[in-house]
Amino acid sequence: MSITLAVGTTVVALSPDLYWSDENNWAPVEQTAQRTITGALIVSAATRQGGRPITLEPSDDESGWMTRAVIDQLRNWAAVAGQQMVLTLRGQDRTVIFRHHDGAGIEAHPVVHYSDVVDGDFYLATVRLMEI
Template sequence: MSITLTVGTTVLALDPDLLWEDEFAWAATEQTMTRGLTGKPIIQTALRQAGRPITLRNEDDRSAWMTRADMSQLQAWADTPGQRMTLALRGASHLVVFRHHDGGPFEARPLVHYADPLPADWVLATLRFVTVLE
């Protein structure tokens, strides 16, 4: 199944082998608990509207390569404050922004280091997004 990231009419196809590392580390339910004056618990529960982290990364050095050209496009989007993107992942569409507040929007390293890299050279990347409301 394909993974794409879209801004306006620009569609960036990502490697379908990217691993969604925090897919099951988030729950749609939010809950808080405080105690009243008598010590009795006061529990409030609601459905989260947005804020789901989505982290995509390669499983190992043999999978989910990306070109430097693709990373340059991602860098341009990350350098645009508040840039909203549509992430198509596993048959669902997510409105996302980069997670600048949580380790940076991404990490990338070359698959092979070259003194004079080309746009077609391969990199390994971890991409960090968070869902937002329309």
């Protein structure tokens, strides 16, 4: 199944081999618990309104390759503060932004290093997004 990111009419196809590595590490409920000076327990809970992390990464060095042209487009979008995008993953559209507070929104390195890079060179990349 295809994975795409879109801003307006510009759509970038990501490798379908990327997997959502933190899909099961998020809960829709936020909760805090604290004790008062008397020892009573106060629990506050609410449904989260957004912020679900979506980290797309290759499972190994043999999968999830993307061209430099795709990486460059992602970096251009990541350079725009608060850039909203539409992620289509498993047939579902999600409005996302880059998760800059967790490091680089996109990390990429070449599969094979060439001194004279071209748009068709392949890269391994991790894309850190957040649903809003």
